[in-house]
Amino acid sequence: MPTATALDATFQALADPTRRAILARLAQGEASVMELAAPFDMSQPAISKHLKVLENAGLISRGRDAQRRPCKLEAAPLAEATGWLIEYRKFWEKQFGQLDDLLDELKRLEALAGKN
């Protein structure tokens, strides 16, 4: 199981729409900072700042090529973070599914009692 701090960094990194867009772009393959900055109305330093957050959260890695330093998506932390929320969601979906059934039953009872 991932540690709470690691997950926190992941969620914090994912909280920003620009960073999510960067991740979506990287899901299609590696890209340089210039390539990543192109679709956004942002300076390269601003994009670099976002990349630093993503890199610190372990969501991306930077290549060694000094000139280009391409960014690459690191799938593991993302999978851990979503897997973790998926379990939580699954738990509540099951409980609420049962609550739906119970509410249906109560509505039928009320209708029989002439309350509705």
Added chain:
Amino acid sequence: MAFGGPLTITLPADNQVVITRLFDAPRHLVFACYTQPALIRRWLNGAEGWVMTVCEFDAKVGGKYRYEWKAPSGYVMGMGGVVTAIEPVSHVASAELFDDDWTGGETVSTLDFDEESGRTTLVNTITYSSKEARDGALATPMAEGMEYGYKKLDEVLIELASE
């Protein structure tokens, strides 16, 4: 199988979880399902294979509540709390604590029931003492899921052994 609205889980602050769900029922019924023990135990019965063994809820300000679930392994998970505010049929606030305290202190939970055209939107806001506490709590159903995973693994091993 009845169909409710989609479930939304958001993390608006680093020590909070907000669960939102739409139910195809008026709010007095949803409220009842959250505040009457006989109804609570019909749906809040935990993860796959778990059984709810204790379900008490005293629906008044200062009233106590207590839930316990038993895992297939025999492990018992318990939690309890005190109702700090209650407004039938729209609002409940409580302070709660898990026995094992993996949430790192008391949490504050509010339930808000909002009805429109016979349907109810439930918003459950859970505020933990810290972000670490929240992350610990979010991870608990994961442990249950893992237990379920082990059960599946047992089945596979039995299958393999019998081949």
